[in-house]
Amino acid sequence: MSALTHHDITLLLLGLAILLAAARILAELAQRWHQPAVIGELLAGIILGPTILGALWPSVQQVLFPDTGPINTALHALTTVAITLFMMVAGMEIDISSVWKQGRAALIVGVLGIVIPFAVGFVPAWFAPSALGAKPDSDPLVFALFLATAMAITALPVIAKILMDLNLFRSELGVTIIAAAILNDLFGWIIFALVLAVMGSSAADMPVWQTACLTLLFALFMLTLGRWALNRVLPWIQAHSSWPGGVLGFALACALLCAAFTEFIGVHAIFGAFLFGVALGDSQHLRQRTRATIDHFVSFIFAPLFFASIGLHVNFIRSFDLTLVLIVVALASLGKIVGCTLAAHWAGFPRKEAQAIGFGMNARGAMEIILGLLALQAGIIGDRLFVALVIMALVTSLTSGLFIQRTFRGKRAVRFIDYVSAKTFMPELQARTKQDAIKALGTLAAQSAGIDAEDAVSAVWRREQIVTSAMGNGVAVPHARIAGLKLPIVALGFPSSGVDFDPPDDVPVSVIVLILTPSDANELHLSLLADIARVFQNERMARRLGEGARNLTELRAELNVETSSRLHA
């Protein structure tokens, strides 16, 4: 009954552990440099695959990640399940109703943002397929349709992440970009499913028209009746089953079932999981906690394994073709940026913002890579074009972040913790009065900035005497502007016994954040205060920090967790 031997299991588990660890570590590094995690995950696979490990140490590479045999079958099965669930989560992020809310602007950008790059991709692919890396034996229409779709698709998660990093996610610009990208994704995948239907009907033993009809019917069903039925059945499941086991099991079993169905009719499994995710994610009965559990496990475990596994089978150096890469990047960027900028301008956005929308929609990321991989597996394209598409996906993701950042002059979110150092953090502040506390923290801050301590302390104290700096929720924020200071300095102290700052809500002050800012940095000063108000928006946070954080690492950990869980839940 054992299909895998003792030896196979050892190597499979070891391979998975190495793949997951490498993918997560490189993803964290990518995010540290404000790049999408998928870049790091791909790189992990390229390092562990034939491109690098295979070139340096081929025997080890083939033992861990062989090209044939039971371990290869096992990895293929695991990554297939992983990408299926990843696409379900990607679908869950598609909120159809938000498209209607954004109305005309999103519609124009969404539709023209597909049509123009589609045309820009289709024409050259139709007239000069070989220059674009088509296989000699591939059907020219299928190839042209595929390349056109590949040019037209957009990476919703990458765009969302860029907008979030730049604090633009909730702005009108941000919401329009997101709504347009949602529309774009939905159309793009349905078109691609039809391309796959044309390709895959032979494997499914069905005539093309039947596969295509079933695909459209399934999509239509999922977006209408399926959505409605899911919304009705979720409360019933939550009432009559254990939580969250009932919903989790139901969601995953249905996703796998839909995936099996679309695989059966000849389009790829991921298409069924994606559409199921769209229908499920729209239900207002799906709880944030359930959503977060699925999302966390899939995004941080399954997605890294899948994207890393891509590099295991393709040699990115041998299949690298500079001309092809340049052509693909140019065609993709041209169609998307020009198309979306024009559309946004037409929809009424000023020039600068229209350009930002154009560049924002140009990000491809993970979706392009998945599309390319499916085409590679289906035999529509070869390794060279696949590598070019992957590089195009990375380049467009990188450049759209950089461009939007430059256009909006790097309005990166300000965090007070970034200005706290180990030297300016006093977990056990010995101070009985307001004046003592300000003196202790002000001296620390001034010393760390290399400015006169007495001046700084008296400036803060003068400010404090005008009106209390206690904000409520257990926090006080004594502060002053200091002429000649280069960068803001934040000192943080947790008084060991209550200090009377006369707070508006009578909650005892357990966290004191002392801020010194350059006298000309007005906006930065306000952003710091706003960040502190956001972090301490309830009493709990001050109490938790005062009790839990004994050094800078623990402090960062507490703040990091609190911020992330707010983003997700």
Add this chain to the structure above:
Amino acid sequence: MSALTHHDITLLLLGLAILLAAARILAELAQRWHQPAVIGELLAGIILGPTILGALWPSVQQVLFPDTGPINTALHALTTVAITLFMMVAGMEIDISSVWKQGRAALIVGVLGIVIPFAVGFVPAWFAPSALGAKPDSDPLVFALFLATAMAITALPVIAKILMDLNLFRSELGVTIIAAAILNDLFGWIIFALVLAVMGSSAADMPVWQTACLTLLFALFMLTLGRWALNRVLPWIQAHSSWPGGVLGFALACALLCAAFTEFIGVHAIFGAFLFGVALGDSQHLRQRTRATIDHFVSFIFAPLFFASIGLHVNFIRSFDLTLVLIVVALASLGKIVGCTLAAHWAGFPRKEAQAIGFGMNARGAMEIILGLLALQAGIIGDRLFVALVIMALVTSLTSGLFIQRTFRGKRAVRFIDYVSAKTFMPELQARTKQDAIKALGTLAAQSAGIDAEDAVSAVWRREQIVTSAMGNGVAVPHARIAGLKLPIVALGFPSSGVDFDPPDDVPVSVIVLILTPSDANELHLSLLADIARVFQNERMARRLGEGARNLTELRAELNVETSSRLHA
């Protein structure tokens, strides 16, 4: 590069969907009847395996879950990863420090609770191996050691669930049982790992003593240095990586790595994952949310897939041997119940409680099944003994729940929602005064019970005039004892505008729970009030119910989620 064909992928996804859905549905049904989920999960596999589906419709069974070929390899790989992660979660529930806290009693019960059943298993297995279903070619010492361990092991999660269901989890009795079971589990698995080492050293190309030494060293390392190091490294990871991606990725990669290591040295992969889980779970830096994310995904997705897959390969009818089943059940129960009862009595528990501990420790559940499966795969035992062990695991789990329940006269947790019906629920209660509200709800309750409405209303009103029934947090609980009533009746109303119940905390009453209880059901009456106080222990709940629950299904869903998330987080 495709190890699985289009056809394979369709069937694999379909098979997984069916397996997961069947396992989850039957697990829910098992829990509805207050049985461990694992019973339902196993049953799903028995239905979909050769025992039932294979007997009725062999071709379908072999297409979905074949015994050879790539789909079988894929399923084997997936279930291996599933059981590895399940054992990590099982390890995370082992809290070593709690054993020390319980001190002598837990130690005596824990140690004697292994030694006596171990001896009761070892002696007959050594002297009459063939009567106990040993394979003719198996090493008699290995077989006797295995059977002794199988008799000595206990199922921590099953016991914890039984105690929770009976509201005994936090009692002294409950905590002692749990601490003893933890000790028992830890010893049991280390002994079994040594048995596997004796067996597996040949596969690992190592002498026995080397495998055994490495196993003990690894266990020792994980329980001391490894534990300490994990506790130091977790805050660093949480501070310097995205949350919860950093911790999740780290935990799973390490678990897989430890699993690969123990598989490599010749004991089974799950042993490494289990010990890593013990070390990880002990860290106070592992957040409840991270724990819950891992726990939910593994317990509700991976565990059902694994336990259901067991039934796919064994024919439970053909390999059923009544004599062997009876001998195994008798030996197992005798050793464990007698051993633990004596030990508990010796440790100072009164006779009734000592018996309850004995029966509680007798539950085997999932752990026994995993142990049996490993022995089956390692060739120590055959199908007949495996089936007997599985049945023994189920029988002991069932009987220990029933016995403890009878001993403590079914003190099942009382829930007020169980006494609310669609007829006694008024999501939009039109009442402006306290009197109106009591009249409306009292009439509903009396009609549903078939008693005189005016009597009931005036009894509640008399009681209300003595002192307000408002409990604070937005809830009022008008109530009365009614002579001649058979069962309690609870009516629930959400007043559409504020009703003045003069609550102690001035939070407006948005939930009114009217209770009529039989005049002789004093304890039940108090339990109902206690349950209401527990559910509404903060303001949020009353507000959420008043806003969110428009019918009984939504009401149950809200209460269910709230209760479950409190258990987990």
